[in-house]
Amino acid sequence: MNVLLAEDERINRITLTDLLVKEGHDVTACEDGEGALGHLRTREFDVVLTDLRLPGAGGLDVLKEAKARSPHTVVIMMTAYGTVDTAVEALKMGAYDYLTKPFAPDRLLRILQHVRQFRQVMDENEQLRQRIRRIETSSIVGDSAPMRKLQETIRLVAPREYTVLIRGESGTGKELVARALHDQSPRRDHPFVTLNCAALPASLLESELFGHERGAFTGAVRRHDGYFERAAAGTVFIDEIDDFPLDLQPKLLRVLQEKEIVRVGGSASLGVDVRMIGATKKDLQEEVKTGRFRADLYYRLNIIPITIPPLRDRKEDLIPLAAHFFEKHGAREAFRKLSPPILEYLRVYDWPGNVRELENLVERVIALSDTLGVEEIVRDTLQIEPRNGETGASRRESGTSYSSLMELKEREIITWAMEQAGGNVTVAARLLQLPRSTLRSKLEKLK
Ligand SMILES: Nc1ncnc2c1ncn2[C@@H]1O[C@H](COP(=O)(O)OP(=O)(O)OP(=O)(O)O)[C@@H](O)[C@H]1O
Ligand SMILES: [Mg+2]
Structure with missing residues (x-):
């Protein structure tokens, strides 16, 4: 580790430097506070080991400077007998530990050992956080044109402060989109708070959202922070915003315009620092026309509108989404059970419940497929009639001989593979584990 040592007594300085260098540390030693501050300004240290009493700037100044420059730097204080109170104060200011002089070298080495472990855990923690963030932000699945456009919009809009x-x-x-907007914004390390207007009775909504003062109403025994205060520096997501009570809408407008709230039963305005994202299933403009939603609030909210198309309008996303959900629920292998006819069911279905309905279906398949056939589960859940009519008709046309039935099956399989491969023969051949030339000749035969 990179260690900065500030110690005015020459003998101590030399002994400690020797000890640390022998342990493999990279040591910069200085004899007074000014010197330490100078080093801190030019480079970053893993550890600062400083005497509390130093000529020039004192150890507490060194501590303050080190912490201000880099919060990850670990500062260890050395203190003479009798100045322990100040050492405790140093701990409060962010010092990692202190040593009372004189101390055995082992004491110092043990602390450094802890520091090393502590840093490892911190590093790991940071890496995990980054990984989770990447998984979360990349988890909007879908490669259809509208979903690609949506991803692009999110990338552009997320880092700005726009209301969406x-x-x-x-x-x-x-x-999911609201979370992605938050996760890709500078507010990502602050709270993301969801308020569902339809789930809260109007009477509670006001105090939940804006908070209330003690005694604001019967039962308000203590002050209560609202969503806007709890989401400080973060994002408030207001779901089903079309259900937001009309008489409270001016208060919401005020948050958007002035970044201010007044608690229920309070009179002072409080500043709030939040980004607001709203969501609705309805056509809000229609709600404005019929007087259920204030026009001024609508325009303030609608600065950046994002529309997510229903799943039936982007059926290319079905397979990637299904694969994603099998993986998400820890059953990547089960995805293979979706045979071509099953995929065909998924394609003809209308998906009124959209992606959630697909996810529910996948969960059902995972739960039940040990006892029931997947095709049966899918048909039952989506309430689709068996395909007898269709295959029966084509069966009659092309005869019922073994070879014509095989050809029918072959056509189905190859069509499926070609669709999966986006028309690319090489990819389709790999998918079916067939030599490319074999697939080619079959394609020619089937036209
Ligand atoms: N493009 C997608 N990629 C991955 N998962 C998705 C996608 N779209 C939706 N989901 C998943 O589908 C489920 C439903 O999504 P979400 O709750 O965001 O929908 P919603 O529009 O808020 O629904 P509602 O209006 O009913 O509240 C969630 O589990 C979500 O993670
Ligand atoms: Mg929702």
């Missing part, structure tokens, strides 16, 4: 209004049918992923 998300529109989409039930289960299209409105909350």
Whole structure:
């Protein structure tokens, strides 16, 4: 580790430097506070080991400077007998530990050993956080044209402070998009708070959202912070915003315009630092026309509208989404059970419950497929009639001989593979584990 040592007594300085160098540390030693501050300004140290009493700037100044420059730097204080109170104060200011002089070298080495472990855990923690963030932000699945455009919009809009209004049918992923906007914004390390207007009675909504003062109403025994205060520096996601009570809408407008709230039963305005994202299943403009939603609030919210198309309008996303959900629920292998006819069921279905409905279906398949056939589960869940009519008809046309039935099956399989491969023969051949030339000749035969 990189160690900065500030110690005015020459003998101590030399002994400690020797000890630390022998342990493999990279040591910069200085004899007074000014010197230590100078080093801190030019480079970053893993550890600062400083005497509390130093000529020039004292150890506490060194501590303050080190922490201000880099919060990850670990500062260890050395203190003479009788100055322990100040050492405790140093701990409060962020010092990692202190040593009372004189101390055995082992004491110092043990502390450094802890520091090393502590740093490892911190590093690991940071890496995990980054990984989770990457998984979360990359988890909007879908490569259809509208989803690619949506991803692009999110990338552009997320880092800015714009208010966003998300529109989409039930289960299209409105909350997921709101989270992505938060996760890709500078507010990502602060809270993301969801308020569902439809789930809260109007009487509670006001105090939940804006907070209330003690005694604001019967039962308000203590002050209560609202969502806007709890989301400080973060994002407030208001779901089903079309349900927001009309008489409270001016208060919401005030948050957007002035970044201010007044608690229920209070009179002072409080500043709030939040970004607001709204979501609705309805056509808000229609709600404005019929007087259920204030026009001024609508325009303020609708600065950046994002519309998520229903799943039936982007069926290319079905297979990647299904694969994603099998993986998400820890059953990557089970995805293989979706045979071509099953995929065909998924394609003809209308998906009124959108992506959520697909996810529910996948969960059902995972739960039940040990006892039931997957095709049966899918048909039952989606309430689709068996395909007898269709295959029966083509069966009659092309005869019922073994070879014509085989050809029918072959056509189905090859069509499926070609669709999966986006028309690319090489990819389709690999998918079916067939030599490319064999697939080619079969394609020619089947036209
Ligand atoms: N493009 C997508 N990629 C991955 N998962 C998705 C996608 N869209 C939706 N989901 C998943 O589908 C489920 C439903 O999404 P979400 O809750 O965001 O929908 P919603 O629009 O808020 O629905 P509602 O209007 O009913 O509240 C969630 O588990 C979500 O993670
Ligand atoms: Mg939702």
